[in-house]
Amino acid sequence: MQNYLSKVVAIVAKDLTTEIRSRDMLSSMGAFAVLVIFVFAFAFDLRVARAAATVAPGVLWVVIVFAAMLGLNRSLAAEFDRSSFDALRLAPIDRSAIFLGKAIGNLIFTTIVVVIVLTLFSIFFNLPMFKPLILVSVLLGTIGLSGVGTLLATMSANTRLRDVLLPILLLPVALPALLAAVKSTAGALDSTPLEFWSNWLALLASYDLALVGLAFLTFDFIVED
Secondary structure: OHHHHHHHHHHHHHHHHHHHHHOHHHHHHHHHHHHHHHHHHHHOOOOOHHHHHHHHHHHHHHHHHHHHHHHHHHHHHHHHHOOHHHHHHHOOOOHHHHHHHHHHHHHHHHHHHHHHHHHHHHHHOOOOOOOHHHHHHHHHHHHHHHHHHHHHHHHHOOOOOHHHHHHHHHHHHHHHHHHHHHHHHHHHHOOOOHHHOHHHHHHHHHHHHHHHHHHHHHHHHHHHO
């Protein structure tokens, strides 16, 4: 088990080192997220707090989802373009360790961007975006996107239409998680009692367990194909 975890950590460290040197993925994800927030901030009248609270959860998840897809595409496409993914496949390690390493790396990058997004939302929308339950909802949604997105990005990265194919594959699969994430974020932001929206939070947690677990189990077969 310790040897398995050390291989996962090595893959995560490789991705972090590569990104620190190139700053390619984080810069593109961050620039996209900031641009979209600016557009929404000036498109909606945010002088009314209630209107801002109504708009914010949907806008937040639009930004997170599309920024995450941009990062996932660039992460896996770079691996295939450099042929480094073939080296990972040939290495004497379990394929599930490759999935965990890539998924954790993508989760870290997406989380960094999410922190920036939440900070900008707090500034432009004048809303308390760092409430504990909001952070729990955002974290659960981000875990689901990163896990399922890593599997689907691996499937699409070696195709000519990878920039188009990933959204087509990911959005329908992630739809239940996105609906649950928006509802959970809205409930936490409005300070609605937890019992009124806890079912959405439970759905989000169940999605993570089921779909990310399924991605973990099927990654070996996807890589072989």
